[in-house]
Amino acid sequence: MSELLVVRPGPLTTVQDLGRRGVAHLGVPRAGALDEPALRAGNRLVGNEPGAAALETTLGGVALRAIRRVVVAVTGAPAPVRVDGRAAAFGAPVAVRAGAVVEVGATTTGVRSYLAVAGGIAVAPVLGSRSADLLSGLGPAPIAAGDRLPVGPPPPYRPRPDLVPLLAPPAELVLRLRLGPRADWFVPEAVARLARDRYRVAPASNRIALRTEGPAVARAREGELPSEGMVLGAVQIPPDGQPVVFLADHPTTGGYPVIGVVPPTDLAAAAQARPGMPVRFVVLRGR
Amino acid sequence: MTPAVRRVGESALLVEVAGPAEVAAFYGWLRERQEAGALGAVEEIVPAASTVLLDGVADVDALAALLRTARPAAADAASGPLVEVPTVYDGADLAEVAALWGVSEEAAVRIHTAPEYVVAFCGFAPGFGYLTGLPPQYEVPRRATPRSAVPAGSVALAGPYTGVYPRSSPGGWQLLGRTTLTLWDTAREPAALLAPGVRVRFTAVRGHGS
Numbered sequence: 001m002s003e004l005l006v007v008r009p010g011p012l013t014t015v016q017d018l019g020r021r022g023v024a025h026l027g028v029p030r031a032g033a034l035d036e037p038a039l040r041a042g043n044r045l046v047g048n049e050p051g052a053a054a055l056e057t058t059l060g061g062v063a064l065r066a067i068r069r070v071v072v073a074v075t076g077a078p079a080p081v082r083v084d085g086r087a088a089a090f091g092a093p094v095a096v097r098a099g100a101v102v103e104v105g106a107t108t109t110g111v112r113s114y115l116a117v118a119g120g121i122a123v124a125p126v127l128g129s130r131s132a133d134l135l136s137g138l139g140p141a142p143i144a145a146g147d148r149l150p151v152g153p154p155p156p157y158r159p160r161p162d163l164v165p166l167l168a169p170p171a172e173l174v175l176r177l178r179l180g181p182r183a184d185w186f187v188p189e190a191v192a193r194l195a196r197d198r199y200r201v202a203p204a205s206n207r208i209a210l211r212t213e214g215p216a217v218a219r220a221r222e223g224e225l226p227s228e229g230m231v232l233g234a235v236q237i238p239p240d241g242q243p244v245v246f247l248a249d250h251p252t253t254g255g256y257p258v259i260g261v262v263p264p265t266d267l268a269a270a271a272q273a274r275p276g277m278p279v280r281f282v283v284l285r286g287r
Numbered sequence: 288m289t290p291a292v293r294r295v296g297e298s299a300l301l302v303e304v305a306g307p308a309e310v311a312a313f314y315g316w317l318r319e320r321q322e323a324g325a326l327g328a329v330e331e332i333v334p335a336a337s338t339v340l341l342d343g344v345a346d347v348d349a350l351a352a353l354l355r356t357a358r359p360a361a362a363d364a365a366s367g368p369l370v371e372v373p374t375v376y377d378g379a380d381l382a383e384v385a386a387l388w389g390v391s392e393e394a395a396v397r398i399h400t401a402p403e404y405v406v407a408f409c410g411f412a413p414g415f416g417y418l419t420g421l422p423p424q425y426e427v428p429r430r431a432t433p434r435s436a437v438p439a440g441s442v443a444l445a446g447p448y449t450g451v452y453p454r455s456s457p458g459g460w461q462l463l464g465r466t467t468l469t470l471w472d473t474a475r476e477p478a479a480l481l482a483p484g485v486r487v488r489f490t491a492v493r494g495h496g497s
Contacts, residue, residue: 021330021331021343022330022331023478024331024333024340024342025331025332025333025334025408025409025482025483026409026413026414026477026478026479026482027409027410027411027412027413027414027415027479028413028478126473127473127478136412136413138413138473178294178296178297180293180294180295181293181294181295181301226335226336226337226338227335227336227408227410228301228335228336228337228338228340229301229331229333229334229335229338229339229340229342230340231295231296231299231340231342233296234295234296251410251411252333252409252410253333253335253408253410258295261295261296261297261299262296263296263297264297
């Protein structure tokens with residue numbers, strides 16, 4: 001089995017695939033890549049199955065030495081890619097010879113880049129997934145300098161030198177919101193204002209949730225909501241009125257009312273929104 | 288009683304029922320239907336305090352219609368396997384709980400080992416089950432100041448629930464005792480010994496050393 005040696009882990013680099021399903025009732029978060037289209041694109045570029053495990057970096061990139069020849073592709077947040085110090089392609093397959101160091105630099109826009117490798121990161125799966133879950137500590141720990149990451153056998157077909165469409169970085173994060181299940185805990189004016197007011201991405205955002213700050217969303221009723229199951233994209237309103245958008249490592253149950261749910265297709269952009277970016281909630285009408 | 292069914296985003300439904308007993312019945316009914324292939328495609332069934340969430344639902348309209356006509360019986364809840372939890376009742380809060388109940392420590396142990404419990408739901412950490420079954424007059428508040436580290440295997444009380452900590456973690460529950468059972472093992476199926484629907488009995492055993 002081929003291996004990658006971690007030279008520089010970056011601020012936070014985790015192994016991620018498409019996450020865990022079917023175990024939320026045991027208290028296990030789904031985890032998985034926050035920017036799922038970027039993970040899928042990276043795997044396509046190196047000829048992997050769409051859900052093979054890759055590395056998810058956070059702002060500061062990663063550097064790895066290839067013990068044997070590997071083919072990698074970097075997608076997600078744009079960042080300079082270098083092999084032994086020489087510029088290499090972003091968003092395309094890159095061959096790395098044995099002994100060479102492949103380096104992903106700091107993101108130029110966005111937050112999370114994905115380094116996919118032909119064969120996938122072959123750490124042992126836990127409950128059907130190789131993803132690191134930072135809420136409950138399941139799956140592999142964030143990578144550290146000196147770690148050796150196993151790489152699976154190369155996929156049986158040749159990598160396709162595809163091009164990955166790169167979206168221009170947006171000036172603001174637009175999150176559509178389907179109201180419910182607890183929109184009735186808030187005054188109607190609060191829902192209208194949530195759609196009108198501007199929020200910003202808060203620095204405390206992480207893989208568990210995108211935290212936003214702005215005008216407080218006012219409740220119509222007081223008291224405690226008994227804990228209930230939570231979905232990806234749920235927008236909880238804690239007592240301080242600042243909306244919290246649940247991302248992949250979100251807890252399986254929660255006790256704050258959910259005013260609405262952001263569709264999964266909008267969450268890849270949320271994964272790439274830096275602190276301070278303006279956020280706009282667009283309330284979906286109808287059912 | 289007709290359950291209220293709420294839409295949650297594009298592919299999930301939240302079923303609201305009266306309380307933990309109805310949740311257990313509904314959850315048991317749903318799992319039986321799922322195992323029989325009569326529920327349609329659903330990725331997650333997540334019971335909680337007075338709701339059951341169904342997530343990753345392929346056909347939400349069809350499932351919502353089914354759920355609105357569902358009439359689970361209490362018997363659906365009582366079908367889970369029975370797990371015995373041998374417990375050394377020497378917890379740091381045993382005396383305080385006994386005082387809250389107005390009984391001796393020995394009587395407190397008898398009160399806690401008497402009922403058959405049911406795991407109503409999991410949360411807080413993987414494999415942490417919220418067990419119902421203790422009569423309502425024995426509800427106790429959480430500790431005013433949570434402990435920074437509760438040892439793994441601690442048997443504890445808070446509100447209407449009993450729980451067993453699967454691993455060492457911070458916690459504010461009242462500690463009655465401890466068990467050496469492995470509560471959480473990802474190599475086991477299911478990984479949680481106390482998965483929702485499991486029936487539980489606590490039995491008092493003598494400690495070794497400590």
